[in-house]
Amino acid sequence: MKNITVLGAGVMGHGAAQLFAQAGKNVRMRARRESSLEKARELMTNSLKIMVEKEILTEEDMKQALSRITYTTDLHEAIQDADFVFESIPEDLDKKLETYEIIESNVSDKTVISSNTSTFPLNELTQQAKHPERFIITHFFNPPQLVPIVEIVKVGGTNENVVNTTYDLMKEIGKSPVVLKKEITGFIVNRVQVAMLREAFHLMEEGVATAEDIDIAMKGSLGFKWGFCGPMESQDLAGLQTTKAMVGNIMQELSNTREVPSFLKEMVENDQHGIRTNKGFYEYDDNGEKAIHTRDDHFLDLLKLLQQK
Ligand SMILES: NC(=O)c1ccc[n+]([C@@H]2O[C@H](COP(=O)([O-])OP(=O)(O)OC[C@H]3O[C@@H](n4cnc5c(N)ncnc54)[C@H](O)[C@@H]3O)[C@@H](O)[C@H]2O)c1
Known part of the structure; x- marks a missing residue:
């Protein structure tokens, strides 16, 4: 899991992108507007600067992390060669389904597609999916770059390799993941x-x-x-x-x-x-x-x- 695509540059997207970059991943961040990407870059820079001030990171760590993030407004470019797609666009089912359709038609069968949804059941998110078994929910908390928990939600049809890889990735970026034994509204x-x-x-x-x-x-x-x-x-x-x-x-x-x-x-x-x-x-x-x-x-x-x- 080296190439991570983050879709959505809002409250959650920018924090997650920062974490992946801090952990050494190549991050492609996609938003529809240049101004959203600019804002996200500013927020990540500020957040990393504070971490340097607090001696959680060095100046060099910060530079490296920022250099690993690339920005685009083009969805196709964003998902090219992605190993793991982290979708964090607004909580609107139609928008999410539309996005997944484009992702699935343009990535390899091995790409894991995760959603940061707070409310939609995984079966609803995968209702039109060609490969529902590679979809998973990774539910972060605000501010995602600081709060340790990620709730991982799977369903019966989720590939166990996808669950294990996602769990390992969350550990690698310094989170405290929990895999729910079964899906339930609101998670834990x-x-x-x-x-x-x-x-x-x-x-x-x-x-x-x-x-x-x-x-x-x-x-x-x-x-x-x-x-x-x-x-x-x-x-x-x-x-x-x-x-x-x-x-x-x-x-x-x-x-x-x-x-x-x-x-x-x-x-x-x-x-x-x-x-x-x-x-x-x-x-x-x-x-x-x-x-x-x-x-x-x-x-x-x-x-x-x-x-x-
Ligand atoms: N805010 C929270 O506390 C929180 C916590 C956990 C999970 N979540 C979930 O994370 C997801 C994102 O929430 P957020 O608070 O970061 O939202 P946000 O509104 O801050 O950010 C959403 C981003 O997606 C972009 N966007 C809008 N429509 C889009 C589209 N059609 N395609 C691509 N990008 C689009 C917006 O421009 C914005 O950059 C939601 O599913 C939400 O339920 C939010």
Whole structure:
């Protein structure tokens, strides 16, 4: 797996391209507009510069990584000789299917085609594929160049070699991949996240805590622990008798709503989208630039710590 094609130069595409390049791969990045490629190149350069400042990479590593990335607006050129195609275009099924049709007609049968989809089942993505067995989902998290997990999703028809090669590639670029035993909507992390958010929203609606209180409570507890000690490990350390009692006493009191809370719907209707509109659970005056910078600065410190362990 030497030649990697990244399709889509947005939030996820540029971060993934950077990772592949850092790991020594030849990366071809494709977007429809020159301006998107320019923006991606700028974002990757900035991200690599910060890694140099934090002594995660050397100046030479950065130069080498940037020199391994080539840019094109031509899809055919982008996929030429690709060993692994990483599709990260918008979450629109028709656009993805259209793109796969072109990819499949122009690459070798050995090329692995992966999607970063957050929501589409693999069988839907491969409904028109000539070789569905070489398609796979590699679901990264934002910012992909920093967050370690990649959820790998296969179906019954996926070639096991494709699964193994993809797993090895994710390890090679420094990720912590997990292969799901079977496909399920939301995969692992977003299911657990939504279960937690349902309860957090419930606590807000019941007037138990504000959004800020919830952030303080979670950052100072599960957030603090989970980077090094996952929820299951934590239970072993606490003692499973305690876990049994806690789960038994609290589970029946939890929210089991299947509805999106009305306050959240209202926020979105009133243009409170978070940093994009400078207002969400918090207020911003710079489209979240400072918040993103602070977040990435902390994430890099954590990444460095994790890499040293
Ligand atoms: N943003 C996240 O947090 C996140 C996390 C995990 C997975 N994902 C998934 O990753 C994929 C990309 O998401 P994103 O947030 O990077 O999106 P984005 O909108 O930031 O970027 C998409 C890129 O694709 C380009 N594009 C648009 N239409 C295209 C087309 N027809 N052909 C080729 N390129 C096209 C856009 O110009 C842009 O460069 C989606 O499938 C999304 O569900 C997103």
